[in-house]
Amino acid sequence: LDHSYGSAKRQKRIKVLVNPFSGPGKGLKKYQGVVEPIFKAARCAVEMVETQHQGHAGEMMRNLDITAWDAVVCCSGDGLPHEVFNGLAKRPDAKHALASLAVVQLPCGSGNGMCCSILGTSNLSLATLYAVKGHLQSLDLVSVTQGQTRMLSFLSQNCGMIAECDLATEQLRFLGRYRFIVGFLQRLILQPRYPCDIALCVDATPSQESCMEKACPDDESNDIDFSQSPHQGLPPLRFGTISQPVPAGWEVFQHESLSIIYGGKLPYMDAGSKMFPRARIDDGHVDVVRVEADIPRTKKLRVFARIGDGSYVKNLEVDYRKVVAYRFVPRGKDGYISIDGEKIPFEAFQVEVHNGLGLTLRR
Ligand code: ADP
Ligand code: MG
Incomplete structure (x- = not known):
């Protein structure tokens, strides 16, 4: 044998x-x-x-x-x-x-x-x-709703400065992964700011979920009916969509000048960046990192220098949380958002986790 x-x-x-x-x-x-x-x-x-x-x-x-x-x-x-x-x-x-x-x-x-x-x-x-x-391993996927669309994300939702480093450097593709570094150095000088509103759902109480589930089908608002959409085969959304009001019990934050808001489902964004050291493939949570723009450049540099091994999360300037759902509402019109590295419009979106929806192979 x-x-x-x-x-x-x-x-x-x-x-x-x-x-x-x-x-x-x-x-x-x-x-x-x-x-x-x-x-x-x-x-x-x-x-x-x-x-x-x-x-x-x-x-x-x-x-x-x-x-x-x-x-x-x-x-x-x-x-x-x-x-x-x-x-x-x-x-x-x-x-x-x-x-x-x-x-x-x-x-x-x-x-x-x-x-x-x-x-x-x-x-x-x-x-x-x-x-x-490889052995079979189930993995969490998240739904992202934005405008009239719903998509799945398995890795990251990246808004602000780090998304810019990636998406605004497409013309440097020949540099391979070094284009992120060039992009970062440019933005360390320019210090882009993202005023926005963020709502986090740290843990869903059963009453919150069932109230949203009830709210969905009866909702007379101009909300999207996903049962008629190409996504009829997906699990229903427990927290509704971005077009609905923030569900009760979510913690709301108003940021005048955020630099980074980054949601992640897996630890590494690349070999050299352990952005979500506490992320687990199937823990039912998505990790959310926030960093303010108005911190000294030296501190920002120190934060970035420690992303490699994930120890950056210990810096006081970094807010790191595990949530089951969140929403991001930008106040400005210009900026970058990427989902799993793919560019989407710079508009409000909402995320919720589907525990163990997908499958992969692990070592
Ligand atoms: P990278 O890590 O370099 O970004 P990805 O595999 O993430 O590489 O792919 C980048 C983009 O290329 C994706 O949006 C994908 O849909 C797109 N793509 C796939 N096939 C082609 C092709 N033949 N020509 C151009 N783009 C493609
Ligand atoms: Mg890519």
Whole structure:
């Protein structure tokens, strides 16, 4: 008997998605040079598709035969897993699809938060080996409602200065992950400020939840009826949407000049940034970090210098909380928000956690 795999399934059936645009644009080369040989050696059944455009991965998930595959492996940054989760979310059998198909990311992008957090490495060969030997692990996903849309996020909701460092440096893509550092240094000088209102739901009492659930269907306001939407297969929203008033019992904060508001579901945003050291893959919480803009640059620099190992959260300037839901309402019109590294409009949004909605492979 061969016990080397433990309880992990052998010879997994793997649908591979390669993003040729990820990171410095070497996704395909990395797949062919590193990933494919390991999958072959492990006698996995593999089918590879190179994504042709943004949104392609999501489209493929909407009519994928989920019984034919054990895992969808994304050779990319965090952008493809984001698309995969959201593509699965739009199926009529969303809940079942999300719970039965493991989504894995192998580090080929400029942001590899999922791989670093779950497989514990940013080394491509090691990550591939861990995926081959991987055990099933359920993971929390969060719903983000903004305007008329609802989407899933598995990694982060990033508003303010750090989002700018990423999104405003697209033209520096050739630098790989160093573009974040260039972006940061620019913003340390410019000190962007984000006046906003934030509401946090630290823990949902059953009465709060049931009152929101009742409020939803009877609500006569101009709210969205998600039962008619492409998201009918997802679990209902316990706290309603961003278009409804802040639920009772949430703690409201008015910030005149916030620098960072960052929500995270996994510890690492990349190998070099342990942004959410207390995040757990399936603890039913999303961690929220806030940092004011009006602190001396030297202190800000000190905070940033300690993000690498997560010890920055001990700095007094950092507010770190675990919540089950929150909302962000910007007062200004210009700024950046990214969900799992993907840009969304700079408008109010609300987040709530779905405990164990998704599936992945762990070491
Ligand atoms: P990175 O870590 O470099 O940001 P991601 O994997 O996160 O890499 O992908 C970045 C973006 O590329 C995502 O929005 C994704 O939808 C998009 N994308 C996927 N395939 C293609 C393609 N063929 N051409 C251009 N963009 C693509
Ligand atoms: Mg990305």
